Amino acid sequence: MVTEAQIWAWLAEVPDPEIPALSLVDLGIIRSVEAGETVVVKVTPTYSGCPATSVINLDIETKLRENGVENLRLETQIAPPWTTDWIKPEAHEKLRVYGIAPPIAGQPACPRCRSANTTLISPFGSTPCKSHYKCADCLEPFDAFKCI
Amino acid sequence: MFEFLLRMGDNTLVLGHRVSEWCGHAPVLEEDIALANISLDLIGQTRLWLGLAGEVEGQGRDADALAFRRDVWDFRNLLICERPNRDFGHTLMRQFLFDLWHFERLSDLSLSVDDRIAGIAAKCVKEADYHLERSKDLIVRLGDGTVESHSKMQTALTALWPYIGEMFTDDALDAKMADAGIAPLPSSQHVRFHKALNETLAAATLMRPTNDFAQMGGRSGTHTEDLGHMLATMQFLQRAYPDARW
Numbered sequence: 501m502v503t504e505a506q507i508w509a510w511l512a513e514v515p516d517p518e519i520p521a522l523s524l525v526d527l528g529i530i531r532s533v534e535a536g537e538t539v540v541v542k543v544t545p546t547y548s549g550c551p552a553t554s555v556i557n558l559d560i561e562t563k564l565r566e567n568g569v570e571n572l573r574l575e576t577q578i579a580p581p582w583t584t585d586w587i588k589p590e591a592h593e594k595l596r597v598y599g600i601a602p603p604i605a606g607q608p609a610c611p612r613c614r615s616a617n618t619t620l621i622s623p624f625g626s627t628p629c630k631s632h633y634k635c636a637d638c639l640e641p642f643d644a645f646k647c648i
Numbered sequence: 649m650f651e652f653l654l655r656m657g658d659n660t661l662v663l664g665h666r667v668s669e670w671c672g673h674a675p676v677l678e679e680d681i682a683l684a685n686i687s688l689d690l691i692g693q694t695r696l697w698l699g700l701a702g703e704v705e706g707q708g709r710d711a712d713a714l715a716f717r718r719d720v721w722d723f724r725n726l727l728i729c730e731r732p733n734r735d736f737g738h739t740l741m742r743q744f745l746f747d748l749w750h751f752e753r754l755s756d757l758s759l760s761v762d763d764r765i766a767g768i769a770a771k772c773v774k775e776a777d778y779h780l781e782r783s784k785d786l787i788v789r790l791g792d793g794t795v796e797s798h799s800k801m802q803t804a805l806t807a808l809w810p811y812i813g814e815m816f817t818d819d820a821l822d823a824k825m826a827d828a829g830i831a832p833l834p835s836s837q838h839v840r841f842h843k844a845l846n847e848t849l850a851a852a853t854l855m856r857p858t859n860d861f862a863q864m865g866g867r868s869g870t871h872t873e874d875l876g877h878m879l880a881t882m883q884f885l886q887r888a889y890p891d892a893r894w
Contacts, residue, residue, distance in 0.1 A: 548771060549685075549692030578696065579767030581774060622678035623782050624685040632678065648774045 504535045514563050517555040518627055521598035528586025531577050538571040544582045547628040584647050601644035608644040610635035650705045652825050655867055657697030658725035661715055663746060664690030665882050675736055689775045696768045716886035720876050727866040728811035730875040737800035741808055744783035748844055749815045751776040752837050761829035784848050791852025806857050813862020
């Protein structure tokens with residue numbers, strides 16, 4: 501029978517549909533995994549309006565089915581609400597390399613040149629989870645993960 | 649409880665749809681994206697409230713069925729949510745007044761004795777928080793802006809003023825919810841709301857209208873003509889092709 505550790509390992513290979521640099525496990529949205537006759541995966545949404553939510557469920561199902569899991573139940577868990585604090589610390593560097601400033605309190609540094617000399621253009625960026633900034637040194641615009 | 653959940657979910661559904669009407673039409677790209685994102689948040693919150701409403705009702709209706717298969721008189725949203733977009737100033741003022749109310753309401757509901765309601769509210773209040781931050785900022789910038797932007801914001805405030813009273817008027821259902829510890833009376837928010845409103849209006853150099861007249865009826869199903877037109881667009885597909893899938 502499949503173990504919980506095995507399921508976690510598979511889920512760590514499923515990329516987030518909108519930020520493929522991160523896995524679902526990196527994002528901290530997999531709240532729990534139960535192995536047993538039926539595998540139960542509890543998933544929490546990031547933003548309630550995130551259009552990726554249903555794609556994420558589909559990707560989880562596809563991944564586990566490919567690995568021979570037959571009985572599977574996906575549950576949505578909304579309490580406690582997801583927070584950017586659950587994004588794994590090692591994922592912060594992955595985000596930066598991908599060009600997105602990770603969620604840290606205060607003014608984000610430019611993910612390209614690391615300058616702290618940045619200004620907010622709009623609190624809403626390309627997806628609900630990001631704000632739009634501009635770097636005053638390298639002059640490049642960039643997305644920064646909102647802290648919630 | 650079902651009715652109470654409809655009131656919450658219909659507010660975010662109707663306002664979310666209204667705001668989405670700006671998609672592709674906003675004055676600048678950043679605002680277009682911001683409005684679309686706010687709209688997405690509101691529609692996402694709707695799924696949570698109406699999903700729970702369907703569960704509580706126990707008749708097999710899910711959030712989609714409740715959104716697309718009810719007619720005007722079954723909607724329980726505040727009238728302010730269905731007011732047409734008109735100009736950008738009007739849209740922002742409506743958003744600000746709603747966000748101010750919504751943030752306080754969700755903060756209170758996150759303490760509900762019903763875990764499901766408290767859970768949804770705790771999730772949504774984080775989003776309402778940054779919606780309010782943005783709309784407050786814009787009200788101040790445009791109110792205290794050019795002569796033209798000031799005049800547009802003042803006109804919008806005067807036009808929307810009669811729709812504030814409904815937010816704080818208690819009825820029999822509110823009393824029942826309050827007795828059960830599910831949701832405090834809407835009137836309990838009145839003082840906090842107006843205190844915060846006065847602060848923002850002062851910073852925005854906008855004049856508070858003195859008229860106390862309040863338009864009522866949305867929360868019990870009596871709506872303005874505008875909601876019917878909105879539903880005609882929003883529900884068209886499910887009405888013309890019930891259970892359509894792609």
